[in-house]
Amino acid sequence: MLIDCPFCGPRESYEFQFLRVLAPSGADAFNEVYGRVNRLDVSMEHWQHRHGCQAWLIIERNPSTAQVLSVTLLRGDRS
Numbered sequence: 001m002l003i004d005c006p007f008c009g010p011r012e013s014y015e016f017q018f019l020r021v022l023a024p025s026g027a028d029a030f031n032e033v034y035g036r037v038n039r040l041d042v043s044m045e046h047w048q049h050r051h052g053c054q055a056w057l058i059i060e061r062n063p064s065t066a067q068v069l070s071v072t073l074l075r076g077d078r079s
């Protein structure tokens with residue numbers, strides 16, 4: 001799985017550390033803590049480019065296929 005870091009470009013996923021699944025807005029606290037996958041086709045996840053630029057990223061991906069749909073910088077990081 002390749003992750004397109006906004007600073008470093010496409011890198012292998014082993015450079016990145018998965019932190020948690022982000023709950024969709026409006027989700028309750030239980031789902032935020034315990035909901036590992038929000039939907040079967042799209043998962044919004046919090047990752048860090050641990051072995052690169054250290055940037056905190058929000059990665060939207062399909063958990064079934066591991067396809068990365070989008071990579072955005074976590075708001076406020078390096079802005």
Ligand SMILES: [Zn+2]
Nearest residue numbers: 005008049053
């Ligand atoms: Zn990076």
